[in-house]
Structures are given as structure tokens and as C-alpha cells.
Amino acid sequence: MTYRRRAVLIAGPTASGKSALALELARAQNGIIVNADAMQVYDVLQVVTARPADKDMALAEHRLYGHVDPAIRYSTGQWLAATKDVMAATPPGRPLIFVGGTGLYFDALLNGFADIPQVPEEVTLQVQQEIQALDGAGRLALLQREDAATAARLGVADPQRLVRALAVKRVTGRLLSSFQDDQQAGLLEGFAVERMVLGPDRQVLRDRIARRFEAMFAGGAIEEVSTLRSLQLDPSLPVMKAIGVREIGAWLDGQLSREEAISRATIATHQYAKRQRTWFRNRFGDWPRNT
Known part of the structure; x- marks a missing residue:
């Protein structure tokens, strides 16, 4: 068998x-x-x-x-x-x-x-400046000229998606829609x-998050952030945006107290968890839920 x-x-x-x-x-x-x-x-x-x-x-x-x-x-x-x-x-x-x-x-x-290839941040910023003065109709007209297939799929050219489509074209010379067709x-x-x-109860999740950051401070998070900072990496790298890196860094620099750093990291984590819940609810609504 x-x-x-x-x-x-x-x-x-x-x-x-x-x-x-x-x-x-x-x-x-x-x-x-x-x-x-x-x-x-x-x-x-x-x-x-x-x-x-x-x-x-x-x-x-x-x-x-x-x-x-x-x-x-x-x-x-x-x-x-x-x-x-x-x-x-x-x-x-x-x-x-x-x-x-x-x-x-x-x-x-x-x-x-x-x-889709990585788009440099400077290209994204440049495109954002280009479309800043456009209203919804102007954005859609621009996208229709630059990438008619993507415009047809979207129907409405919200700023984020327009910037993505134009930046990809600037960097690769290819339409965003062509990458999507090659999925x-x-x-x-x-x-x-x-x-x-x-999907645990919200209050249960909040309590876990609060306890987690208390434990992180005592369990090596400070040393990890110190090591990461010693590498002198580009602040725009994904790893530098991990929740806790900025907050612990500010504490190390004397800009926040320990309690303030933990509080800010905890709040940021609550917000992140909320975004995750929304994403999973919208995209994986048919998946079984376990509490």
C-alpha cells in the first residue's frame, strides 16, 4: 500500500x-x-x-x-x-x-x-514621491499606462500597490503582472x-506576551541585541526591525528605563499579534481554529 x-x-x-x-x-x-x-x-x-x-x-x-x-x-x-x-x-x-x-x-x-526581486528602498521612496500629488483616478491612469494587466487585476490603484508595481518595473524592466503570471x-x-x-483568548495572549518580555530581559535578550548592534548593520534590514531590538537598544543607550523598554516592546507585540490575527482570519478563514 x-x-x-x-x-x-x-x-x-x-x-x-x-x-x-x-x-x-x-x-x-x-x-x-x-x-x-x-x-x-x-x-x-x-x-x-x-x-x-x-x-x-x-x-x-x-x-x-x-x-x-x-x-x-x-x-x-x-x-x-x-x-x-x-x-x-x-x-x-x-x-x-x-x-x-x-x-x-x-x-x-x-x-x-x-x-519578485528585492526592490531597493531608495527606489521605493522615489516612486512614492512621484505619485504624491496624484488622486485615486490619477494613480489608476498612471498604472494603466505602466502596467495595464496589473491595473485590470486591481481595479483600484491604492498607493501601496501602485508603488510596488512601478518600483518593480523600474528595477527589473519587467511588469509586476509578468512575475505574477510566472508564479x-x-x-x-x-x-x-x-x-x-x-487562537487563544485575547487576555490569555496578552498575559503571555507580557510575561515573555520580562523573561527575555532576564534570559539573554540584552546580550543578543548588544551583539547585533556590534555588527553595525544597515538599520533598514529586516532583522533590525525585530520587536525588542529597538526597545532594548534604547534602554542600552539610556534613553528608556527597563520598565519603559518592556512596556513599549509589549505594546508593539500586541499590535503585531492583532495584525497576524486579522491576516489569518482573512486569508485562512477556512482553517480549523484551536484555542
């Missing part, structure tokens, strides 16, 4: 208990845990990004955690390529357990992804896929 390969997808907001559930399943099913969180891919920030602790990593196989140099702008396309390698190296009988809070990773895993297929075709979104 031929068995289908299995994949378990565990999504949810930060501090919802995803990693603990993934570890429980991996130990029970001899599974391999695959990171699907865009911040946990980076080296240096294990505590700050709530990457699984070393003792937990030793209890089951974990892949794609802390494997990226913080100086790199890691893309969804790169994550998919690394995931393909993990899948190719995994025996068919072992389930793959994808866990994380980055919805775009799960979306790309299931539905495919248009691998790669999802990776889980033929798999038996189990999906779930964790």
Missing part, C-alpha cells in the same frame, strides 16, 4: 503556543519541525525572536531556524527554496510540521509564489495536509 506524505501546518499569532504544540506532535509522530517564521530564520536573535530553546531543539529535528546571516534580506522565495531542500532530504514516512506566524510563508507553501506552484501537492490556526 502507498501512503501519502503528510504535512501539518500550525499557524497563529506570536505567543499562541505554536512551538510547544509542534514539539509535542513531532515527538509523538517522529516528525520534523520546519520554521515558518520570517524572524526566526535569523542567527543571533534566538531569545528576542522566541526561537525554540536549545533544550527543545534537542528533543526533535528542527529545520530553518537561525540559519540566515542577519546582514541578509531573506525573502519568501529563498525560504521556499530552502523548504524544497528540506522536503527532498526528508524520508517520505516522516511528517513535516510547519510552524510559525508568517502568513505569507504558508500562503506560498500552499498556493505558490511569484518570486511558482505550491510545494504540497500530493501531500495529506492538516491545517490549524491557534
Whole structure:
């Protein structure tokens, strides 16, 4: 008898208990845990990004955690390529357990992804200045001239999408719509896929987030941020925008008290969790909810 390969997808907001559930399943099913969180891919920030602790990593196989140099702008396309390698190296009988809070990773895993080159920040800023004086009709007319296919798909040229389309064309010479037409297929075709979104009670989640930052301060987050700052990286890099980096940095510089740094990081995390909840509700509304 031929068995289908299995994949378990565990999504949810930060501090919802995803990693603990993934570890429980991996130990029970001899599974391999695959990171699907865009911040946990980076080296240096294990505590700050709530990457699984070393003792937990030793209890089951974990892949794609802390494997990226913080100086790199890691893309969804790169994550998919690394995931393909993990899948190719995994025996068919072992389930793959994808866990994380980055919805775009799960979306790309299931539905495919248009691998669009990175657009330099200066190009994005230049395009933003170009369209600043345009109203909605003017933006749509500009997009129709520059990329009629994208304009037809959108119907309304909101500023963010217009900037994206024009910046891609400036950098690559290709239309955004042409990249989308070349979208790669999802990776889980033929798999038996189990999906779930964790959604703890809001107050429970708030309490967990507050306790997490208290523990981070005592558990190595300060040393991690100090190490990261010593690398003198470009402030626009994704790793420099991890929640906690700016707040702990301000405390190290004497600009905030310890309590203020923890409070600001906690508030930022609440806001991030809210955005994650909204994203999962809108895009994965048919996934089973686990509390």
C-alpha cells in the first residue's frame, strides 16, 4: 500500500503556543519541525525572536531556524527554496510540521509564489514621491499606462500597490503582472495536509506576551541585541526591525528605563499579534481554529 506524505501546518499569532504544540506532535509522530517564521530564520536573535530553546531543539529535528546571516534580506522565495531542500532530504514516512506566524510563508507553501526581486528602498521612496500629488483616478491612469494587466487585476490603484508595481518595473524592466503570471506552484501537492490556526483568548495572549518580555530581559535578550548592534548593520534590514531590538537598544543607550523598554516592546507585540490575527482570519478563514 502507498501512503501519502503528510504535512501539518500550525499557524497563529506570536505567543499562541505554536512551538510547544509542534514539539509535542513531532515527538509523538517522529516528525520534523520546519520554521515558518520570517524572524526566526535569523542567527543571533534566538531569545528576542522566541526561537525554540536549545533544550527543545534537542528533543526533535528542527529545520530553518537561525540559519540566515542577519546582514541578509531573506525573502519568501529563498525560504521556499530552502523548504524544497528540506522536503527532498526528508524520508517520505516522516511528517513535516510547519510552524510559525508568517502568513505569507504558508500562503506560498500552499498556493505558490511569484518570486519578485528585492526592490531597493531608495527606489521605493522615489516612486512614492512621484505619485504624491496624484488622486485615486490619477494613480489608476498612471498604472494603466505602466502596467495595464496589473491595473485590470486591481481595479483600484491604492498607493501601496501602485508603488510596488512601478518600483518593480523600474528595477527589473519587467511588469509586476509578468512575475505574477510566472508564479511558482505550491510545494504540497500530493501531500495529506492538516491545517490549524491557534487562537487563544485575547487576555490569555496578552498575559503571555507580557510575561515573555520580562523573561527575555532576564534570559539573554540584552546580550543578543548588544551583539547585533556590534555588527553595525544597515538599520533598514529586516532583522533590525525585530520587536525588542529597538526597545532594548534604547534602554542600552539610556534613553528608556527597563520598565519603559518592556512596556513599549509589549505594546508593539500586541499590535503585531492583532495584525497576524486579522491576516489569518482573512486569508485562512477556512482553517480549523484551536484555542
